[in-house]
Each structure stands twice: as structure tokens, then as C-alpha cells.
Amino acid sequence: MKILAVALPKVRICAVGHWPADRIDKDGFLILDSVVQKELAEIASLVSYECKEQIFAQATPAQYIYIPHSGAVRVAHQLADGRNQIVAFYMPGEPFGLGENGVYLNSACALTDCLLIRVPRAALDALCAHEPRLQQDCLVGAMAQLRLSQRHLLIVTHQRVLKRVADFLLECSRQQEVFDPVKNVLNLIMDRSDIADYLGTSVETISRTLGKLEEDGLMKRLDSRSLWLDLSKLTNLLNN
């Protein structure tokens, strides 16, 4: 980890679909009041992590909230029996760092080299207290996270792994950063092991399931990280 001694870039918070239209810029990010931006700049830092570097560990003091500026992050929960359940992947603009009783509930790890905006929780709380709009943004952000978590729940509870994978691919294809809607090509930011830990299954099953989907013409592996998808066939699979 390195703290970068440069001016903080503009804080960009992902805002897909749930904010009033006049608060969203052309790239789908939230427009923050310039005063708020300035105040944030005073308390936040820009930090960089290398691929596979741990950002924070489960059950350690939850001092910061992070917002990816570039790169991608994996947040997972380790259970007593050794299982490692991935809770979510985070792309630029999606804040993470949920705590409970002052400690992190999960651990976070850089999927790629990445730049993160790091905001001290205490200072953010204080700032929210006299910036109602920021407070409101945090609330809307928390509800967005809740929706994502419920969506994840619906994905992992498909009994047949075939549906889990299909649903997962469709979910990924909604992210502009990784899906080319013209060529219908999805660029996976995570490896098979991450997909398995996200879907609650094993790498072997993921591999076999991708094979099955390809065999049935619902998608095609261009290489292990880039997949051509037939969105309508995949969607259709979920209806049966």
C-alpha cells in the first residue's frame, strides 16, 4: 500500500439508476456539491494497492470507508470452518468497508492494481452531520448495497449451478466497465476461484459449467477471461 501525495481526484460515486436525474453526470456518477468535494478532499487520501494485496482484514478496527477510483476489489468473509465466501466485487465508484461495533465484518483484497479514495469513518460521520446532502447520498448508497446483496442472494440460491453461473454472467454484463454490448463480450475481472467463492461452489464445477453453457451455445470462451455471451439465451435459461 502506498499513500499518494497528490491532490485528491474528484470523488466519483457510482449512481446507477436511483438518484434524481439532475444529480447524475453523463458517466453515471453522482454529482457532489463542490463544497462537499472540497471538504471531502480535506479528510480523504488517495491510496494505491497492488494486485492481490490485502486492503483490510476481517475483525480489525474499521477506520476507513474506501471508494475505488480505478481497479477492482474483492470483499470476502472467512468462516470458522475455513470457507471463504465472497460477499461482493467492487468497481470504481462503489463504496465499501462495512463495519459492526467498530470492526470490519469482512476482509478486502485488490483484484487488480488499484487506486482507492480512503475516507476516515469518524471524519465522514462528522461531515455528514452538517452536510445533509452527503448524509442523504450515504443513505441512498447503503440502499443500493442492500439491493446488490439481495440480488447476490437470489443468484447463489439457484439450486442448479448452471443457473447460478448464467445469472452471474448476466449480472456481470450489466457493468459497463467490463461488458461490450456491441460485441457481447464480457471481460472477467476475477479468476475461476473467485467466481466459485462468489457462487458457493468449486472451481471444477465452474469450469465444467462454463463448458456446458458453451456446448449448448449460450456463450463462448474466447480466452479464460473473456466470454462471448448470448444474453437472450442466458436469460431464457433462468425462466425454466
Next chain:
Amino acid sequence: MKILAVALPKVRICAVGHWPADRIDKDGFLILDSVVQKELAEIASLVSYECKEQIFAQATPAQYIYIPHSGAVRVAHQLADGRNQIVAFYMPGEPFGLGENGVYLNSACALTDCLLIRVPRAALDALCAHEPRLQQDCLVGAMAQLRLSQRHLLIVTHQRVLKRVADFLLECSRQQEVFDPVKNVLNLIMDRSDIADYLGTSVETISRTLGKLEEDGLMKRLDSRSLWLDLSKLTNLLNN
């Protein structure tokens, strides 16, 4: 459904563990400012539902937020393939009614006869806009929901149903309303089918799994809705 033409009872919001101590009363509920209580009383109504009555349906306009005053509620999501995934159960003080783009994401159904405090979303938003403390409470509440959802995720992703059921029982045993920590007896508020839909499995498997747990001495069915639990043995099961 019946709208009750009585004075609104005090709005009680469940506050387990994550609010400053001076804002929590002896029963574990959030202490709201009396002015806020009064303002809430002006926009909220008290409504009653009978057991098994639908409160709202998925994909219909999300006009209200509900807070159970008494009774219990089941919130579920219906999928295109006919599956009914239960997203959460709600007890007194736990607000529900998540929407997206103006419509409910899930449907809600009364598990028992219940009284709910019904708050129009628009009026609540307006109230929050000039009541920062209420806004803050909503944010903390949303994060509590997020934690619950992530906890649910961890429960349903246990591969062996035995662990799912054990974890589920432990989760239930945390709720004072349904668990007697002296006798170690849990009173289930839902039937087998609800447990199955919550855990992503079938009623038959639930029944068999309870049999297995009883056989191994981790719990005992006093009757179909009340279970004696050996908390330490159940916890221990999750570590293997």
C-alpha cells in the same frame, strides 16, 4: 387490511447494538426525539393485517415503508422460474419495504396477525430532509439491514444443509422475542415451508435435517414450532 383510527403508538425502531448507548431504551429500541415522534405521527398510520394476508406485492408502486409494531412479516422475491426465495423475516421494530425505481423489489406477507406502522415514503423523505437525526437513523437502519442480508448470504451458502439449518437456528436464537435463553427453547414463527424457502432447500430436507440434528442431540423438537437447542453443540457443528 384495516386502517386503525386510533392514536399512533410510539414508533419503536429496533436498535440492536449499533447506535450510541444513550439513544437506546431498556428494551433495545431507538429513542426518537419527541418532536420527531410527533411529526411521524402526522404522516404515519397504524394498519392491521391478518395472518397470511399480503401486505404488498413485488413490482407494485412502493408507496410505503412499514415498521412492525406487533407480529411478524415475511418478505420474499418471486423469480421467473417460479421459485419463491424468502429474503428476510421482520419482527417488531425492523423497518421493511425496499423499493427500486419506485416499485417494490419483493413482496411482503403477514406471518401472524400483526399491527404495522405505515409511513408514506414521500412524506418520510421530506421529513428526513429537515430532520438530520431521523435521516441518520435511516442510514444506520439501512446498514443494519445490509449486515442482516450478508449474514443471510453466509447462511444459505453453507453447502451441507445441516450447517444451513444449524446456523439458521442459531440466528433465530438471537431474537429475544422468540428465544428463551433460560430454557433454551426457540419458538419458530414460521412453518417448514418458510424455512425451506429461506434456506434455499425443500421442506422434506428441512424435516429430515431436523431429525438428524435431534438424533445427534444438538436439539429436540418439543412440538413442531418449539425447539430445545444446545447452542454450544450447534455452534461447534459450524466449525467443522
Next chain:
DNA sequence: CGAGTGGTTGACTCCCTTCAAGATCAGTGG
């Protein structure tokens, strides 16, 4: 009493986990 609901048990099938080995690829150093 019969119908209906909720819960349990039995039998069979199959999907997925597990363990193992092979295949592919990127990086490294001779």
C-alpha cells in the same frame, strides 16, 4: 366425518463435491 393443511418418512435419481491427473499459459533463467 371428510377435507385440508402441515409435518414426516421412504425410495430413487442425479448433480455436485472431492480427489486426482492432465492441459494451457506466463514468467524465469540458462
Next chain:
DNA sequence: CCACTGATCTTGAAGGGAGTCAACCACTCG
């Protein structure tokens, strides 16, 4: 340039857990 190595991905085989369909039991209610 090529052999070597380790990581990642894929494929194979065996075994078991859970879904499904069906029947049965207990209880409630009209």
C-alpha cells in the same frame, strides 16, 4: 530460443448429499 516451473484452468472418475415424487400421519376445521 527453449526448457523449466508454478499458477490457472480443464477434464476424469467415484461417491454421497439432496431434490423429487409419493405415501403416510397428526391435527384442525367446517
